[in-house]
Structure formats: structure tokens, C-alpha cells
Amino acid sequence: MSPVEGIIDSHCHLQDPKFEGEHEAVVQRAREAGVAALVVVGYDLESSRRAVEMAESFENIYATVGVHPHDAKTLSPPDTDALARLAENPRVVAIGEIGLDFYRNLSPPSAQREAFREQLQLARSLRLPVVIHARDADEEAFDVLAAHSQDVLPEWPKDRPLGVMHCFAGDTPLALRYIEIGFLISIAGTVTYPNAEKTRAVARGIPFRSMVVETDAPYLTPQSRRGRRNEPPYIIETIRQIAELRAETASAVAQGTASAAARLFALGNITDFVVEAAVERP
Numbered sequence: 001m002s003p004v005e006g007i008i009d010s011h012c013h014l015q016d017p018k019f020e021g022e023h024e025a026v027v028q029r030a031r032e033a034g035v036a037a038l039v040v041v042g043y044d045l046e047s048s049r050r051a052v053e054m055a056e057s058f059e060n061i062y063a064t065v066g067v068h069p070h071d072a073k074t075l076s077p078p079d080t081d082a083l084a085r086l087a088e089n090p091r092v093v094a095i096g097e098i099g100l101d102f103y104r105n106l107s108p109p110s111a112q113r114e115a116f117r118e119q120l121q122l123a124r125s126l127r128l129p130v131v132i133h134a135r136d137a138d139e140e141a142f143d144v145l146a147a148h149s150q151d152v153l154p155e156w157p158k159d160r161p162l163g164v165m166h167c168f169a170g171d172t173p174l175a176l177r178y179i180e181i182g183f184l185i186s187i188a189g190t191v192t193y194p195n196a197e198k199t200r201a202v203a204r205g206i207p208f209r210s211m212v213v214e215t216d217a218p219y220l221t222p223q224s225r226r227g228r229r230n231e232p233p234y235i236i237e238t239i240r241q242i243a244e245l246r247a248e249t250a251s252a253v254a255q256g257t258a259s260a261a262a263r264l265f266a267l268g269n270i271t272d273f274v275v276e277a278a279v280e281r282p
Contacts, residue, residue: 004239007254008261009038009232010186011097011131011166011214014061015050018218018229026231027058033233034254036060039265041097041131041166043068045079048086055091062265064094064131072115073107080118087126093265095123096131097166100144103136120148123163127155129264130163132183138170142177149181156182161264167216171198172205179210184260186214189222189230192241204245212261213238213253 009030019026030038040055041064042048048065055063065086067075086092098119100112107115123130130148134141149162156162162182167190168175175185185206191199203211213235221230222237236250239257243250262268 003034004236004250004254005034005036006258007033007035007235007239008212008258008267009035009215009217009235010164010212010257010261010264011041011188012038012217012232013043013047013219014038014040014217014232015042015047015054016218023054023058027061030232031060033236035232035235036258037062037261037267038232039064039093039261042066043097044071044074045082048083052086052089052091056089061091062093062267063089063091064096065092066096066098066119066131067115068097069099069101069112069115069133070104070106073111075111075115075118080122083119084122084126087122087128092128093267094129094131094163095119095126096163097133098130099133099166100137100141101133101135116144120144124148124152129161132163132165133167134165135169138174142174145178145183146181149183153182159263160266161210161260164212164264167214167220168202169199170202172202175202175206179206184210184212184264186212187238187242188214188216189220189234189238191238191245192223194223200241200245203242208246208256209260211242211257212264213242213257 037060039062040051042051051063055061065083161184164184167188168185215235217230239253240250243253
């Protein structure tokens with residue numbers, strides 16, 4: 001099988017303790033698998049700091065900073081100020097992972113809503129896109145983001161998405177509504193799970209230019225490796241599943257989703273990533 005180059009893993013957590021002491025090895029395995037760039041996503045203040053540190057240490061890693069809805073109750077004004085300072089780093093490409101999670105409610109809904117609003121305002125003030133976590137909160141999250149879109153789009157670069165719906169688990173009509181207000185849809189390893197027909201329908205049914213791929217490593221390991229720690233190299237299984245669903249080549253899926261991620265995160269011309277991956281692979 002011919003190698004696939006120029007992949008962008010749009011969402012992973014390599015700063016997670018599960019990768020402690022293995023960063024260089026994991027990044028090298030990703031390069032060898034054709035992953036040209038990775039976005040390491042913050043979920044609280046400390047993980048955001050570590051994401052920025054990783055982005056400063058590896059030329060093919062970029063960072064996002066933000067507080068996950070699970071930790072929304074911990075977000076204080078000094079924390080928001082600290083996130084703003086971190087986001088001034090040129091290696092920071094988005095605010096996130098932010099949003100609403102009413103499945104577990106590890107933070108009270110009121111705290112989640114307030115943290116979500118504050119971080120959306122931060123993203124607007126910094127002119128950065130957002131990485132959105134929404135679980136059991138479809139309609140409320142959509143309404144909040146539709147209002148954000150209405151406020152931000154008039155001042156936003158024409159071809160740049162406003163954000164991405166991380167590990168999208170909704171149906172195709174909802175995905176299309178998000179696309180209409182300026183968001184991309186991210187497909188994770190869950191698309192390979194036997195019971196994930198709704199996710200497969202989304203992967204088949206949305207416009208190609210509105211799709212990115214992610215691992216969410218160390219979580220959401222593809223079906224063939226369930227039970228193991230997820231890693232960026234395993235993203236190829238997600239890409240191949242999407243290719244099969246859409247009757248495309250894996251290379252076309254890799255290039256199309258990387259192009260969308262590059263537009264979202266303002267990473268430049270996708271050919272830069274394809275060339276870099278081809279040169280760096282042994």
C-alpha cells in the first residue's frame with residue numbers, strides 16, 4: 001500500500017501524562033506515518049502551558065489554549081488573563097478545547113456556560129478560531145455558536161473557518177447547520193467503531209472542504225487497536241475509513257482534510273506540509 005503524506009492531526013493531547021517521557025518518539029512515529037503537523041490541544045491552564053511548550057520544542061506542533069467544560073468551575077479571571085497571555089505566542093493557533101458537556105456535568109451547567117462565553121469573547125478579541133467540545137448539549141451549543149458567528153463573521157477573513165466541532169457526534173443535518181455558520185466538522189477514530197453509523201453518515205454526507213480529522217490521542221483509539229493508547233500515527237485508519245465511505249483515495253482524504261485544517265489554523269499552503277513530510281520520512 002502506497003504511503004499517505006501530508007496528514008494533519010487537528011486535535012491531540014500529547015501533553016497528557018500518558019505520553020510522559022515519550023514525546024520525541026511519538027512525534028517521530030507520527031512523521032514516519034506521514035503526519036506532517038499536529039495540533040496539541042489544551043484543556044485546562046496547565047495543559048495549555050504544556051501544549052505551548054511542546055509547540056515551541058517541535059517545529060511541526062502547534063498549540064491551542066483553553067479550559068474544557070469539565071474544568072469550567074476552576075476558571076477564574078486570573079486564569080482567563082493567563083490564557084490570553086499564552087495565546088499571544090505565535091505557535092498558538094486557536095482557543096480550545098471549550099464548550100458544553102451536559103453528559104457528565106463535572107462542572108455545573110452555569111459554570112460551563114460562563115466559561116464558554118468568556119473564552120469565546122477571548123477568541124474574538126484575539127481573532128482566533130475556536131475548538132469546540134459539545135456533548136449532550138447540541139441545541140444550546142449551536143445557539144451560542146450561531147450568535148458568536150453572527151458577531152464575528154463580519155470582521156473575519158473570508159475563507160477562514162470560525163472553528164471546529166471536535167469529535168463530532170451529532171447527525172448530518174446538525175453538521176450541515178454548523179458548516180452553514182462557519183464551522184468545520186472533525187472526524188475521529190470513532191468513525192471506525194461498529195455502532196458509529198451516524199458518524200459514518202456524517203463522513204459521507206458533508207462537503208469535503210468542511211472536514212478535518214483528529215486522533216484525540218491518547219483517547220478514542222480506532223477499532224483495530226481498541227484497548228491501546230491512541231497515537232497520531234493511528235489517524236491513517238480514520239483516513240482510510242473515510243476514503244472507503246466516500247469512494248476516494250486515502251491520499252485525497254489526507255490532502256483535503258489537511259487543507260481544511262491549514263485554513264482553520266492559518267498554517268499556510270498545504271503543499272508545504274506535503275513536501276515536509278516527504279522529505280522527513282526515512
